[in-house]
Amino acid sequence: MTLQRPKHRKLDIRNGRVDLSHGSGGRAMAQLIAEIFFPAFANDLLAQGNDQATFDVPAGRMAMTTDGYVVSPLFFPGGDIGSLAVHGTVNDLAMSGAKPLYLSASFILEEGFPLADLLRIAQSMGAAAREAGIKIVTGDTKVVERGKADGVFISTAGIGVAPEGIALSGDRAKPGDAIVVSGTLGDHGVAIMSSRENLQFETAILSDSAALHGLTACMLEACGPHLRLMRDPTRGGLAATLNEIAHQSGVGIRIAEDALPIRPQVAAACELLGLDPLFVANEGKLVAFVAPDAAEALLAAMRAHPLGREAALIGHVVADDHRFVQMATRFGGGRIVDWLSGEQLPRIC
Amino acid sequence: MKYVDEYRDGKLARAIAAKIAAEARQDRAYRFMEFCGGHTHAIARYGLEDLLPHNVRMIHGPGCPVCVLPMGRMDDAIKLAQNPDITLCTYADLMRVPGSGDLSLIKAKAAGADVRMVYSTLDALRIAREEPHRKVVFFAIGFETTTPPTAMAILAARKEGLKNFFVFCNHVLTPAAIEAIVGGESQEKVALDGFVGPAHVSTVIGTKPYHAFAENYRKPVVIAGFEPLDVMQAILMLARQINEGRHVVENQYIRAVTVDGNLKAKAFVAEVFETRETFEWRGLGFIPDSALRLREEFSEFDAEKIFGVETVAAKDNPACECGAILRGVKKPVDCKLFGTVCTPETPMGSCMVSSEGSCAAHWTYGRFRDAQPLERQAS
Numbered sequence: 055m056t057l058q059r060p061k062h063r064k065l066d067i068r069n070g071r072v073d074l075s076h077g078s079g080g081r082a083m084a085q086l087i088a089e090i091f092f093p094a095f096a097n098d099l100l101a102q103g104n105d106q107a108t109f110d111v112p113a114g115r116m117a118m119t120t121d122g123y124v125v126s127p128l129f130f131p132g133g134d135i136g137s138l139a140v141h142g143t144v145n146d147l148a149m150s151g152a153k154p155l156y157l158s159a160s161f162i163l164e165e166g167f168p169l170a171d172l173l174r175i176a177q178s179m180g181a182a183a184r185e186a187g188i189k190i191v192t193g194d195t196k197v198v199e200r201g202k203a204d205g206v207f208i209s210t211a212g213i214g215v216a217p218e219g220i221a222l223s224g225d226r227a228k229p230g231d232a233i234v235v236s237g238t239l240g241d242h243g244v245a246i247m248s249s250r251e252n253l254q255f256e257t258a259i260l261s262d263s264a265a266l267h268g269l270t271a272c273m274l275e276a277c278g279p280h281l282r283l284m285r286d287p288t289r290g291g292l293a294a295t296l297n298e299i300a301h302q303s304g305v306g307i308r309i310a311e312d313a314l315p316i317r318p319q320v321a322a323a324c325e326l327l328g329l330d331p332l333f334v335a336n337e338g339k340l341v342a343f344v345a346p347d348a349a350e351a352l353l354a355a356m357r358a359h360p361l362g363r364e365a366a367l368i369g370h371v372v373a374d375d376h377r378f379v380q381m382a383t384r385f386g387g388g389r390i391v392d393w394l395s396g397e398q399l400p401r402i403c
Numbered sequence: 404m405k406y407v408d409e410y411r412d413g414k415l416a417r418a419i420a421a422k423i424a425a426e427a428r429q430d431r432a433y434r435f436m437e438f439c440g441g442h443t444h445a446i447a448r449y450g451l452e453d454l455l456p457h458n459v460r461m462i463h464g465p466g467c468p469v470c471v472l473p474m475g476r477m478d479d480a481i482k483l484a485q486n487p488d489i490t491l492c493t494y495a496d497l498m499r500v501p502g503s504g505d506l507s508l509i510k511a512k513a514a515g516a517d518v519r520m521v522y523s524t525l526d527a528l529r530i531a532r533e534e535p536h537r538k539v540v541f542f543a544i545g546f547e548t549t550t551p552p553t554a555m556a557i558l559a560a561r562k563e564g565l566k567n568f569f570v571f572c573n574h575v576l577t578p579a580a581i582e583a584i585v586g587g588e589s590q591e592k593v594a595l596d597g598f599v600g601p602a603h604v605s606t607v608i609g610t611k612p613y614h615a616f617a618e619n620y621r622k623p624v625v626i627a628g629f630e631p632l633d634v635m636q637a638i639l640m641l642a643r644q645i646n647e648g649r650h651v652v653e654n655q656y657i658r659a660v661t662v663d664g665n666l667k668a669k670a671f672v673a674e675v676f677e678t679r680e681t682f683e684w685r686g687l688g689f690i691p692d693s694a695l696r697l698r699e700e701f702s703e704f705d706a707e708k709i710f711g712v713e714t715v716a717a718k719d720n721p722a723c724e725c726g727a728i729l730r731g732v733k734k735p736v737d738c739k740l741f742g743t744v745c746t747p748e749t750p751m752g753s754c755m756v757s758s759e760g761s762c763a764a765h766w767t768y769g770r771f772r773d774a775q776p777l778e779r780q781a782s
Contacts, residue, residue: 312413321404378771385631386413386420387450389768395747 065089070169077163077197090169091193094176095183099156099191107191109156115216117152119143122209126401128175130249132241132260133337135208136179138403141263141337142288143212144186148267149284149340151222151274152214157183159210160194164203175206186265188212214267220274226282227303231371232349234342236269236356237262237364239292240320243334246402247327259319264338269361273342276355280348286340289402290394291333295341296379297393306374309391311384313368333394335402343371410630411449419635420454426642433459435641436731437599438581440467440759441629447764449631452772459638462593463761465580465686465729466601468545468573469496470753470760473683474717476573477502480542483571483710484508484516490534491571492527493542495520496757499750503717524556531560531568540706544573548603550695551668554675557697557704569706572696574676577604578612579693580684584730585620593731597641599634600626602656609664613652621650628656675701683716685753686729725752728761735762736773742766 065085075082092100099107123139133141140157147154159179163172183190245261270284287295292314300307316331324331338361344352349367356362369381379391427433437443443463446452452461465471481502484491491508498509498520512518517537521527524541531539543553553570560568585595600613605626613624623644627637637655644650654660675698682694697705706712719725723745724738735741735754745751747763754760758767 318404322407325404325407375776376771376774378774380771383448383450384413385411385449385451385454386416387453388771389448389450390771392747392767395767 065169067169067173072163072165072167072169072172072197074165074197074199077195083195087193087195090173090176091195094173094180095159095190095193096180097189097191099189100193105192107156109191111155112215114218115152115220117147117150117214117216118211119146120209120211121146122207123403124204124207124401125246125403126204127246127249128171128205130261131245133263134175134178135206136175136177137182138261138263138337139208139210140179140182140186140188141265142403143210144188144265144267145286145337145340147212147214148265148270149222149286150214150216151220151270151284152216153271154186154188154212154214154267156213157188157190157210158192159190159208161196162203162207162209163195163197164205165197165200167205172206182265186267219279222281222283224283224285224299224302227299227305227343227371228282229305229371229373230346231282231343232346232352232367233296233307233309233369233371234344234349234352234356234365234367235292235315236266236340236342236362237338238315238317238320239287239336239339240316240324240331240334242337243291243329243402244320244323246335247323259317259323262336262338264361266338266340266361269356269359270340272355272359272362273352277344277348277352280345281352282343282345284340284342287336289335291331291335292341293330293332293379293391294393296391299343300377300379303371304377306372306377307369307379308372308382309369309379310382313366315364315366332391337403346370407630410628410632412632415632416454416635419632419639423459423635423639423642424456426639426646427456427459428646429458431458432596433642433645434462434594434596435459435599435638436462436464436584436593436595436597437634438464438466438577439599439601439604439629440470440757441602442599442627442634443467443761443764444759445629445631445634447768450768451631451634452769454635455638459642462595462731463728463764464584464731465684466546466577467754467757467759467761468549468575469500469757470725470729471575471580471684471686472500472544472573472753473685474502474719475683475714478506478717479712479714480571481506481508481511483540483706483712484511484518486710488538489710490517490519490530490537490539491542492519492521492530492539494522494544497542497544500753500756501750524552528556528559528565528568531565532563535567538567538569540569540571540710542573543570546575546577546601546604547607547672550574550672550676551607551665554671557675557701558671560704561701569704569709570697571706571712572676574695575682575684576678576693576695577601577608578616579690580687581613582616583684583687583690583693585616585622591727591730591732595622595731596645597623597625599637599641600624600652602627602629602633602659605656605660605664607665607668610652610654610660610662611664617650617652623650624652626652626654626656626660628659685719686726720751723752725754725762728754735765738762742770
């Protein structure tokens with residue numbers, strides 16, 4: 055069945071709010087979808103108005119991922135929950151070497167949520183998708199009573215295709231491999247913190263939220279099979295990602311504190327709040343493990359891309375049955391870089 | 404980062420390390436206790452031990468407010484939180500501290516208790532203002548550094564006429580605890596040659612309160628800042644005092660600490676609080692004159708009085724060595740639970756909970772130093 059635009063009045067975007075009827079499956083829901091999501095996501099597959107999207111896929115390996123977004127606040131310096139949902143899903147696909155193609159988006163809306171904010175989020179999502187060259191092809195909308203959610207939660211799924219012969223995986227790090235990050239660490243987490251109402255401080259830091267598949271394509275082109283794996287250090291920061299890889303690959307990791315790219319403003323904010331930038335979330339950065347001989351070529355390729363300009367070699371992989379991630383401090387001593395324990399900052403993405 | 408990086412400079416660190424190595428006599432050991440958890444954390448985080456000669460050893464002290472809070476008081480806080488009328492405001496550190504019966508504030512919160520994590524007393528005051536129907540209790544812990552903000556909050560609440568703001572006071576006093584480690588009772592003592600004195604605490608109380616201790620126990624005290632170079636320099640100053648046979652209070656942290664401390668802060672504290680006859684410290688037992696409570700004229704803000712808190716002493720896990728570790732008698736690796744069932748994710752003892760606790764600091768930053776080669780599993 056094709057969705058028809060209902061004949062009664064248009065949504066009152068300026069003053070209107072989500073109410074329970076918008077999730078009921080009736081005409082109000084159809085109107086919400088037709089006036090907010092369809093124009094924002096505009097694409098041929100979505101426009102068919104089916105309960106699913108069908109499409110042909112090119113040859114290769116499929117990559118699939120899913121993600122949920124509960125960030126608070128919904129709008130933060132450098133992004134919002136909508137663009138974040140697109141970037142986060144695209145990046146999870148891109149880390150496998152895949153070219154992201156299609157996304158789904160499911161919205162859990164809280165009764166009373168302003169329609170103007172919903173439109174802003176949907177438009178931001180659509181813009182992020184267009185910029186990334188992908189399509190949001192299917193979706194769902196549910197409304198829960200006031201107090202049962204916090205404004206809007208978004209969950210996504212993503213599908214992409216990796217070319218034949220690409221098999222990046224967290225268990226492929228080998229002793230001797232070089233470890234590279236694509237840019238400064240901790241920007242997203244600090245941007246979120248700066249906009250939380252009970253943590254007010256002035257900062258020029260914007261979230262680094264960005265889609266990385268353009269960068270990963272350049273990296274694959276430059277290094278091909280020498281690239282062992284890529285991962286985006288989101289929640290838990292670089293520390294969590296390095297520990298994950300050490301465990302998956304059964305190796306140790308050694309990094310140098312003075313090689314880590316960290317903006318002075320981020321370092322200062324972390325100092326003030328008692329946080330360690332190694333544990334703070336990123337949404338537009340990646341860590342790559344590469345065969346030692348290909349490290350220079352990888353760095354050159356990354357630095358030639360706008361999202362990898364500040365790429366840096368931060369350490370290397372060693373044989374270590376303890377799977378310790380260790381850091382040589384700038385001060386001259388050694389320390390472990392452990393998993394984050396407990397909750398450093400809830401609802402960061 | 405200006406005004407911070409200068410105190411973490413690796414080149415300067417190596418220069419001071421060379422001086423310490425030259426100063427430390429080969430025929431003796433230098434055993435220094437850093438009292439504060441802030442120092443413990445800095446030592447572990449910057450890998451400072453790697454820069455010290457083998458005969459200079461740092462022993463971690465009890466100056467972590469979360470670690471020394473006895474389990475009975477934790478139980479009191481959990482009970483307060485379980486009162487449906489109460490909103491308990493707490494620093495995040497305390498959320499996972501185990502109480503009796505496998506309870507903690509984070510578990511009580513999950514079961515429905517209204518527990519809110521705050522960053523300062525101001526947040527707690529704001530909640531009290533915004534939610535006048537809730538009884539808002541601030542779970543106050545800490546040494547002399549955090550006491551003035553609690554006093555200010557109580558004075559502000561009185562000025563504003565806030566009737567729903569209360570304080571569960573667990574503020575403790577540093578000099579009494581330092582003395583308990585070296586002197587007094589029958590508990591096993593650690594052999595110590597000197598103290599790295601508190602940084603932030605001393606900005607409030609000044610250098611004077613340590614003089615009697617240094618004199619009576621003939622131990623040098625060097626008050627030091629929390630940056631790693633501060634600690635290195637303090638170690639050098641302590642080694643020099645020992646080699647010269649002196650035992651006085653010296654102030655390395657002159658950029659922040661004066662002889663008399665912060666007179667205004669001390670006046671606010673004196674207005675609101677009075678000394679308790681005795682108070683229990685985890686690991687150190689009951690120490691006379693070592694803690695504060697609200698004065699009679701501030702009773703209306705005293706959660707202990709208003710909600711009838713009666714602390715019941717609770718026993719720690721018998722295998723937990725937090726007590727001996729807090730006194731410096733044992734090291735984290737001497738505890739059977741360390742790193743086996745007791746980790747920062749599932750802490751059994753308080754030293755593993757706070758990042759300033761010596762077990763958490765050693766586990767998080769330094770455990771590679773005691774790592775033995777693992778036996779490969781036969782495949």
